[in-house]
Amino acid sequence: MDSSxxxxxxxxxxxxxxxxxxxxxxxxxxxxxxxxxxxxxxxxQHLADEPSIVEFPPFEPPVKDVLNAIVDGFSVDxxxxxxxxxxxxxxxxxxxxxxxxxxxxxxxGTTGSFAAFIHFACTxxxxxxxxxxxxxRDARQRVLLPALKRLAIDLRTxxxxxxxxxxxxxxxxxxxxxxxxxxxxxxFVYRLERQSELFANVAVCGKLNGAVGNFNAHAxxxxxxxxxxxxxRFLEALDVMPTPYTTQIEPHDWIAEYCQALSRVNTVLxxxxxxxWGYISLGYFRSRPVAGEVGSSxxxxxxxxxxxxxxxxxxxxxxxxxxxxxxxxxxxxxxRDLTDSTVLRNCGVALGHTLIALDAAQRGLGKLxxxxxxxxxxxxxxxxxxAEAIQTVKI
Numbered sequence: 001m002d003s004s005x006x007x008x009x010x011x012x013x014x015x016x017x018x019x020x021x022x023x024x025x026x027x028x029x030x031x032x033x034x035x036x037x038x039x040x041x042x043x044x045q046h047l048a049d050e051p052s053i054v055e056f057p058p059f060e061p062p063v064k065d066v067l068n069a070i071v072d073g074f075s076v077d078x079x080x081x082x083x084x085x086x087x088x089x090x091x092x093x094x095x096x097x098x099x100x101x102x103x104x105x106x107x108x109g110t111t112g113s114f115a116a117f118i119h120f121a122c123t124x125x126x127x128x129x130x131x132x133x134x135x136x137r138d139a140r141q142r143v144l145l146p147a148l149k150r151l152a153i154d155l156r157t158x159x160x161x162x163x164x165x166x167x168x169x170x171x172x173x174x175x176x177x178x179x180x181x182x183x184x185x186x187x188f189v190y191r192l193e194r195q196s197e198l199f200a201n202v203a204v205c206g207k208l209n210g211a212v213g214n215f216n217a218h219a220x221x222x223x224x225x226x227x228x229x230x231x232x233r234f235l236e237a238l239d240v241m242p243t244p245y246t247t248q249i250e251p252h253d254w255i256a257e258y259c260q261a262l263s264r265v266n267t268v269l270x271x272x273x274x275x276x277w278g279y280i281s282l283g284y285f286r287s288r289p290v291a292g293e294v295g296s297s298x299x300x301x302x303x304x305x306x307x308x309x310x311x312x313x314x315x316x317x318x319x320x321x322x323x324x325x326x327x328x329x330x331x332x333x334x335x336r337d338l339t340d341s342t343v344l345r346n347c348g349v350a351l352g353h354t355l356i357a358l359d360a361a362q363r364g365l366g367k368l369x370x371x372x373x374x375x376x377x378x379x380x381x382x383x384x385x386x387a388e389a390i391q392t393v394k395i
Contacts, residue, residue: 027348035131307364
């Protein structure tokens, strides 16, 4: 660890920084600024291609190339420039607008009324809600769903490997009717894949309709333009479902659905972790020691089920945050209050703890060996008990 991770307040940026790293591209402060820049640029390009805005002709190829390069080549240094501007303006979205103006200064074809159309008719929330929409969409598609798929594949492999291994089921914690080890693992494969699919299919929604959702500034500037249609086409080009009726903010109902769906995935995984922890406790599974690792500070013969415990703990933290996000974000006083702004910044925290848990659970599964002799002997012993009980009843 370097000094920055040692001094981090959050374990996501400290102890678990390497495991949470795949989400930084999508949910960090840098990512939020980068997605804001993307929305501003795409809106500018969309306006230039709109025939009803006669003062703003379509871009020539050199200007298109410059704008696309701003998005594609956006760097951490660019984000720092935005933060430097924000330190003076005390407004994060306005700082993005100023950066774009700076980057386009002197570019041929960007003179005249060009600058007036940067951030045209937008409130900050038009930019922010779409930035978060793309952030959460991309984090889901490119990080969380692949991690869930890898875990499901490992579970499916174990289910097939132990498909023919009979064992005693446990109901109410007591020995019960026989089942198979593979079938009990298959239960989790089915549940995880179903909940992952529901999570994957939560629609990503957004809005771009001005200060209180009525296209006021748009209609004043260009009363003849069909602004609802212009906005809808823009959102659909981003692969975002339009929310047609809003206040100043997109109501965040879809983010609540997203959080609740992910929470259900995590709940399945908590159940999985507890069951595997229990099977290890019973001796059905052994955790293979890893060379160089210490199982216990004082009992070196032990290999504790730390990966499943780590996963369970992180899933619990994630679900508490996801529940709060789902309950809080759809609530905003009248046409706008700012409480959602600071709360939304914790989406990455909830998803980060989920990702750490997925890694830990997968690592735990990879260490498992079944103690087939123990499972078979316990089953045989219980069959003898059952046979004696049946014989006694007959007599």
